[in-house]
Amino acid sequence: MSLARTPDEGGASPQQLLVLAIPAILLGAFAALLLWALEQLADLLSGVLWTTLPGALGVDPSGWWIILILTLTGLAVGIGLRYLPGHGGPDSATTELISPPLKLRVLPGLAVVTVLSLAGGVSLGPENPIIAINVAIVVAVFARFIPKIPTQIAVLIASAATVGALFGTPVAAALLFTGIVATAKGGSLWDKLFLPVAAAGAGAVTMHLLGAPPLSFDIPAYGSPQAIDLLTGAVVACAAVGIALIALFLFPIFWRTLHALRHPILIPLVGGFLLGILGFIGGPITMFKGLTQIGDLLQDPGAYDAAQLAGIAGIKILALLVAASALFRGGRIFPATFIGVALGMLGHVLIPGLPLGLAVACGIVGVIVVIARDGWLAIFLGVAIPNDISLLPMLCIIVLPAWLLVSRMPAFQIVPPAVQTEPVAAKPADPPAGSVAG
Known part of the structure; x- marks a missing residue:
């Protein structure tokens, strides 16, 4: 993943980084524009x-x-998966946040089914599809115009640019990609982060200039840290981990159950109907990707009692599991953040002495470490949503027991069954529902 190496540092020279920063910044702005246009x-x-x-x-x-539109959304997505070129790309349930580049012919279909899912109220975010789209485009551009740049660098730049645009700050990308590049041998860590951070910064600034809503919300400031808050905050974070782990173990069950229907139109059609039922029960606040709905939830925290918050979180978890299992294309970070906010508010109701901002942050940390398996991203979102930097030292401690609970757990991702190899003369088996043909 390294650039051309200098004899003394083993990494890129300052001149190389400066020259490559220009396309990185331009591509960061482009990634943000594409995300903005899609949304x-x-x-x-x-x-x-x-x-x-x-x-x-x-x-x-x-x-x-709600039931009608989500059912029709599932039908429309299923038709797109069946007939659009590339079949909407790989099943989002089986992919990580950053995956190998797709072929360009897959991108229009992926964009179409993603827009349908976002507009129809499916409980998934845009992060996985838009990162996949931007990665494919940037890799193709680099291969055409700057072929000496390794594909891994192009993937890092495109992914970082999109993460910066999604979260409105390059800090999220810097934290997320630190773990990715830290294992690469040779060179300075910041030499490796230089281009991704440049792209992420350009993406974040572009989204702000385009008027994208901020990631932060108006919550009373935490104030001075209290020793008891470490205990109660850790209780909320670990409880959120426990609830998210239940969702983790249910995920493959939901996926196998829906994929037993086998047909790429029938799976999202049934999934859309189930999402409609859940949306009818939980109301619009439990639908869509969850960012706007976080604002609705935090607008008047006192309007919700413990039972209501538990119900909202539970329905959103079910909606996320159904949406992620039913071939809808989308990411899990934004709905997971909403679930964390709801669970944090529930923790505040059950433990009134725990300040609301810290409770929300702890709920987010507990859910994100399970869904994203990244402590840095969990801490970042825990600080960003309440928009309170004073929470940072508390979360750096509270995340530790939460991480211990998930460190040996599997990733929140489906590993599809291995495809059996057929003899050359045998008739090839039909691809599984929702798989990418060709």
């Missing part, structure tokens, strides 16, 4: 589905309309 298109379609149409028809968009 704008999804928001436009969402407005039609959830405001314009029900308003014109005189129906309540919070009633049976």
